[in-house]
Amino acid sequence: MxxxxxxxxxxxxxxxxxxxxxxxxxxxxxxxxxxxxxxxxxxxxxxxxxxxxxxxxxxxxxxxxxxxxxxxxxxxxxxxxxxxxxxxxxxxxxxxxxxxxxxxxxxxYSTAADLLRFAHRVYDTDFLSRASRAALTTIEVASDNYALGGRIRTVSIGGVDVRAAWETGNTSGYRSVLGHRLDGRGAVVILNNTAISQRTMDAFAEALLQARRRARRHSPGQSARTGGFENLNSSTNLEIWKPMPRSSRSPPLPNRRGWRRFACWSATNPTVCRPVTSRTIWRSRPTPCRPISAS
Incomplete structure (x- = not known):
């Protein structure tokens, strides 16, 4: 062409x-x-x-x-x-x-919310048959970790190797990465329009999945989820959710009862995402890490 x-x-x-x-x-x-x-x-x-x-x-x-x-x-x-x-x-x-x-x-063209919905329905529900899900997550080309239409990545989370569906996109200045834990316990979507390195995108997404492990433990039966996104600067959009008690100081998510935004982004290191706990005053702006504002 x-x-x-x-x-x-x-x-x-x-x-x-x-x-x-x-x-x-x-x-x-x-x-x-x-x-x-x-x-x-x-x-x-x-x-x-x-x-x-x-x-x-x-x-x-x-x-x-x-x-x-x-x-x-x-x-x-x-x-x-x-x-x-x-x-x-x-x-x-x-x-x-x-x-x-x-x-x-x-x-x-899509949004982080749509892509997260897609990943959850495809990998965590019966939208596809069991055989189709197995085909999507079975590596056929070991040298590239390539399965049927996408890659499978192993991420170390808390010392445990976790398999994740890993979908990336690179078209002109647009970049994207979707990392979805195949155990259904977390997902990350990052969208960029300034031609950032795909390797940096992957490192950022992997760090975000690992950050969930460093946050305080959930109640039994609860699992962390990620979703949505907001502008943090001109090139990166990010937002992370997790189940948190009503007493948490982080703002509630509209139409998501029991869920709160819980992570913050470090401007000095784009591969660091620190958890915001209930002990953090949500409206404060610590340096170099700031809480993500409510929409």
């Missing part, structure tokens, strides 16, 4: 033509013999889905995923003012052309 930049500008070719141009020809290797993450794979995924469902990809996504999971803020259309940046000082916009035939590869 770099050789044909006009393909990234309207009028776009249709799915069949995209498959003909980018996903046909002689095989580079026999299927299953090697691992190669390339965009043409996702053109084929999109084409197969359209052929099986008889629907355009956006309609199939809406029918199979977005509507059943109530992902109302996930769409192939960017919200007004949405921008990605190649640099922030001074700001340099990074244009993100995404033709319809690449919609399965970074072609959707």
């Amino acid at each position: 770099e050789a044909e930049p006009a393909l990234l500008q309207p009028p776009y070719v249709d799915t069949a033509e995209a498959v003909r141009r980018f996903a046909t020809g002689d095989l580079v290797f026999e299927p299953g013999a090697r691992f190669d993450y390339v965009l043409s794979n996702w053109i084929l995924v999109l084409a197969i889905l359209e052929a099986v469902t008889g629907q355009p990809y956006p309609d199939a996504m809406r029918t199979l995923v977005l509507d059943p999971l109530r992902m109302t803020q996930t769409t192939p259309v960017a919200a007004p003012g949405t921008m990605s940046y190649r640099a922030v000082s001074p700001p340099v916009e990074w244009i993100n052309p995404r033709p319809p035939f690449l919609a399965a590869a970074g072609g959707y």
Whole structure:
């Protein structure tokens, strides 16, 4: 596609033509013999889905995923003012052309709340069959920890190795990471639009999962969850929730009885997230760590 930049500008070719141009020809290797993450794979995924469902990809996504999971803020259309940046000082916009035939590869916009809902329903409930969940979490390519459509990462939490579904995204200046503990006890979503290093994003997300372990213990039967996000600075959005007693000084979450925001972000070290306990006055602003404000 770099050789044909006009393909990234309207009028776009249709799915069949995209498959003909980018996903046909002689095989580079026999299927299953090697691992190669390339965009043409996702053109084929999109084409197969359209052929099986008889629907355009956006309609199939809406029918199979977005509507059943109530992902109302996930769409192939960017919200007004949405921008990605190649640099922030001074700001340099990074244009993100995404033709319809690449919609399965970074072609959707979403929010942390929607992505957390997605992860919970996919990995923790019977939305998918047991066999499908097993396929999603079985590593097929050990060198890349790659399973069916995503990676599985092992995170050390309190000295215990915990498996987590690990989904990342990198398109123009947009970056994302979703880390979901497969034991259902926590999840993290980080979204960025300033081309931050994916390695930094992964380190931040892993530190957040580990931070839950350092917070005070819950009552039996309760599990920590993460969700939502708020602006902390121009490049990172973050919010962490956990079950906390009504007496806690942290503000209640709207429509989330018994849940409180509990973590704070360190401006001096973006991989540190310190817990805020009931002994912390929520409105205070300690240095260098500040509580996340209520929305």
